[in-house]
Amino acid sequence: MMHNLTIKQMSEKLRAGEFTSVQLTQHYLDRIDQYDAELNAYITVTPELAISMAEEADRRIAAGEAELLTGIPVAHKDIFCTDGVKTSCASKMLDNFIAPYDANVVSLLKKVGMPILGKTNMDEFAMGSSSESSYYGPTKNPWDHKAVPGGSSGGAAAVIAAGLAPMATGTDTGGSIRQPAAFCGITGIKPTYGAVSRFGIIAYASSFDQAGPMTRSAEDSAWMLNAMAGFDERDSTSLERETPDYTAELDRSLKGLKVGVPAEYFGEGLDPEVSNIVKAAIDEVKKLGAEVVEVHLPNKALAVPSYYVLAPAEASSNLSRFDGVRFGYRCEQPKDLEDLYKRSRSEGFGEEVKRRIMVGAYALSAGYYDAYYLKAQKLRRMVRDDFIKAFESCDVIMGPVAPTTAFNIGEKSDDQVSMYLSDLYTIPVNLAGLPALSVPAGFAQERPVGLHIVGPYFSEAKLLNIGHQFQQVTDWHTKMPAQYQ
Amino acid sequence: MSLGKTEVKYISRLTQIDVREEAVEGVAEKLSNILELFAQMEAADTKDVLPMAHPLDAVQRLRVDVVTEVDQHEKLQAIAPAVAEAHYLVPQVIE
Structure with a gap:
């Protein structure tokens, strides 16, 4: 076919x-x-x-x-x-x-x-x-x-x-x-x-x-x-x-490839079956001639809160363009300009988008900027520096993409924070701006599992070579x- | 940190997103849960750390200050909700 x-x-x-x-x-x-x-x-x-x-x-x-x-x-x-x-x-x-x-x-x-x-x-x-x-x-x-x-x-x-x-x-x-x-x-x-x-x-x-x-x-x-x-x-x-x-x-x-495996990646919260599959995949890479070394990413846990300050803050600014004037949804019969803005945005955006705009605007607002936005930007550097240090002793880092296999529809839709926390392995890579690959590595509970391969800046060709x-x-x-x- | 009604109304005004009176409490609770996640950042010592805006510490490129846009108003305004004589229409602001 x-x-x-x-x-x-x-x-x-x-x-x-x-x-x-x-x-x-x-x-x-x-x-x-x-x-x-x-x-x-x-x-x-x-x-x-x-x-x-x-x-x-x-x-x-x-x-x-x-x-x-x-x-x-x-x-x-x-x-x-x-x-x-x-x-x-x-x-x-x-x-x-x-x-x-x-x-x-x-x-x-x-x-x-x-x-x-x-x-x-x-x-x-x-x-x-x-x-x-x-x-x-x-x-x-x-x-x-x-x-x-x-x-x-x-x-x-x-x-x-x-x-x-x-x-x-x-x-x-x-x-x-x-x-x-x-x-x-x-x-x-x-x-x-x-x-x-x-x-x-x-x-x-x-x-x-x-x-x-x-x-x-x-x-x-x-x-x-x-x-x-x-x-x-x-x-x-x-x-x-x-x-x-x-x-x-x-x-x-x-x-001769040096694969860094962070101990922090295999801790609490990782589904044991997913963990075994990812470890087996790393063993497979070892059989191809790679050497596994232990590395550390000590600030990994700070990545999720930092990202959920910074990304919504940027979103609150980016999505201000949707105001019902130049393109997109406009509410019916606005009574004045403020009503046009407010109702177009309230009726046009879904709940999660509204939530992120609101939390982002709050993080940027007077009195909270230093505590949230600036702090998150500092943590972003710490997370990035962890990767740079880790790459001094390895060529790439391997681990899970997600802590579990695909969850059921509706299972997490009412619990935003739990949904946010499921991004704990991918988000640090975005904070650092690094390239990373996910390749299929097996099945747990009959659902697919991915192997995450993260490399230094501009190492896409190397990641694809490993994949x-x-x-x-x-x-x-x-x-x-x-x-x- | 948990948010009350006043803060939700303040954020609603900042973001131009309407929150119906009966929904204020629910929104406050959901936003407060997210702020609890943010509180985890407090424990980190960031005294000597510089904030990072770009992963490669690059600055945004500037371009030569010349007009590069061509007039496409008809195409761009074809998707606008209300237009007249090449202007975007909004409810009257000045009496």
Whole structure:
């Protein structure tokens, strides 16, 4: 079946004329038709756009002008502005928003010739770890429909796991690529902060937001990251450095690799089965020639409170643009300007978004700025410095992505703090702005578990190399839920 | 630290988010739970630590001060809730 091929195989078969991009794209559109009513992983499906882009890709392939990804369809998280397509950020606030331009990532992948299948479901404004806060209803985990797919890029992870797209874009502010990747048994990488342009990504917390690929394998992610990354002058924090070839190191041996394992990662709160699976995965990497050393991240516990001050503070500022005047939702018959602002925002935003805006504004308000915002920024440095020190004695750090497997839909939706605490392994990486990969490592309670691999700044190629080598000796990334095979 | 009704109303005003009278107590409780999480930061000694705004300690790039935007008001205002003669319409502010 076409959806079981790797990206490289798809590309070869497209060029060899074994099938066309139109046929490949139609195959995925048919699968979306068949499965997505139940899964709810797409907010918008764009069949006409997809087929017309596939036709154009076929012309390029026939003319010998194709790049590796030309003709391979992609699904975009509904946070990426897509010209002429509804871009809702899973919010009632933007339910009527047709983006007037493309995000940089969207235009880069369009230029390569990747047909757009649609826009994937997510937590509203990317604020969540379960994709339950979407205005369009929760996405289900393809492995178990009772479970969440993780979040906020839960729709993206679910479409990859169920074979409803071969590649998907995601964004990761506090773990939103890696945690859903782990919960759905797929591969996802959050690049170094600034490696992929934020232009046209609806902003949540600008000093953390980073886009990355979500795919079946590390090799697929490497190809996709090659197409997504690069300097963009329209993003003021885009890094001005040459973009490396992320596939260049895929085949390198792991002999002599020093893997740091923080004792703090395997403490209280970690599900024992998840712990065993992650340890077994690290043993597998050891068998490939790596050496394991103990490292310490003593300020890990401070990361979650620090992040939940800083990210909502940035959100309270970023989301002030939604005021019912220039775009998005406007309340009915406002009686004056203040009523227009207040009711548009109160009716347009969901509960968690309102909560984060309120708590963020409070943390920035007169009298609390030093105690909350400034303090959190200092802790951010301490967390970052812990990583820098740890990388003096190892090349990468490995551990769990999340303390448990995917939890049930509804299980944590009333307890925000418990939901926030489930991000304890991913958030420190965002505070530090480091790159990190999640690869499938096994199953606990019949739900997928991810291995988290964190590297120093700009070590994406190394992380993908480790992921790829791990995937040469394991087959977790090839597994699909029975009903979607 | 726990929040009372007055603080919730103050935050509602700051954020221009309406909180209905009957919901104030519930909102106060949920926000207070989050502030309890923030309180965990107090224990850390940050006396000699500089606040960090950017992971790579980079500063934002400046660009040359020239006009780069082209006029796209028709396209951009096509998605606005209410527009007249290239202006965004809001309820009357000045009598």
